[in-house]
Amino acid sequence: xxxxxxxxxxxxxxxxxxxxxxxxxxxxxxxxxxxxxxxxxxxxxxxxxxxxxxxxxxxxxxxxxxxxxxxxxxxxxxxxxxxxxxxxxxxxxxxxxxxxxxxxxxxxxxxxxxxxxxxxxxxxxxxxxxxxxxxxxxxxxxxxxxxxxxxxxxxxxxxxxxxxxxxxxxxxxxxxxxxxxxxxxxxxxxxxxxxxxxxxxxxxxxxxxxxxxxxxxxxxxxxxxxx
Numbered sequence: 001x002x003x004x005x006x007x008x009x010x011x012x013x014x015x016x017x018x019x020x021x022x023x024x025x026x027x028x029x030x031x032x033x034x035x036x037x038x039x040x041x042x043x044x045x046x047x048x049x050x051x052x053x054x055x056x057x058x059x060x061x062x063x064x065x066x067x068x069x070x071x072x073x074x075x076x077x078x079x080x081x082x083x084x085x086x087x088x089x090x091x092x093x094x095x096x097x098x099x100x101x102x103x104x105x106x107x108x109x110x111x112x113x114x115x116x117x118x119x120x121x122x123x124x125x126x127x128x129x130x131x132x133x134x135x136x137x138x139x140x141x142x143x144x145x146x147x148x149x150x151x152x153x154x155x156x157x158x159x160x161x162x163x164x165x166x167x168x169x170x171x172x173x174x175x176x177x178x179x180x181x182x183x184x185x186x187x188x189x190x191x192x193x194x195x196x197x198x199x200x201x202x203x204x205x206x207x208x209x210x211x212x213x214x215x216x217x218x219x220x221x222x223x224x225x226x227x
Contacts, residue, residue: 037083047221089148097136
């Protein structure tokens with residue numbers, strides 16, 4: 001068996017320690033779903049999602065025999081955009097993969113992660129995530145459509161489009177509505193493989209990224225002016 005130092009470059013790659021420059025985000029394409037809200041605002045309340053106060057986080061964890069040599073990671077979007085029509089019981093929102101942050105200290109602490117990767121490890125993780133795993137240049141957006149799930153006020157029927165694949169699931173959510181707007185929050189789990197994504201793995205699976213992704217969201221929306 002080869003000594004562990006022979007595999008160290010591959011271990012560091014999965015751990016996120018290989019860094020290459022990340023190109024600037026390309027322009028975000030328009031989406032027909034948003035046009036519905038522009039028209040609906042003439043006849044019913046429509047709220048615009050506030051990216052400054054909205055947050056989506058995704059926690060992925062390491063696995064395999066050599067898991068102790070890698071890192072768990074938290075990636076986050078602070079650039080969520082979209083609309084909510086409360087009376088119609090629907091919302092559409094999206095975020096760009098290449099605008100996500102990786103391993104913010106406060107978010108790692110909130111997720112219960114006790115270590116903090118260094119800057120090179122974070123840069124490498126981001127590069128691997130965007131290029132080797134998510135193919136962000138080909139699939140730049142994560143798009144989400146939410147509807148009321150029947151009469152359940154605490155359940156959203158959420159359709160997630162990621163990596164060119166759509167999946168629908170019922171998600172527990174806390175929804176608070178006031179004159180200032182609306183806040184929706186919750187948490188759920190998705191598998192990367194359900195979207196045709198192969199989690200990072202080296203050494204025959206001795207060091208891997210686990211399939212489940214732990215998602216948490218807080219979406220804040222404010223009134224959208226009628227025209």
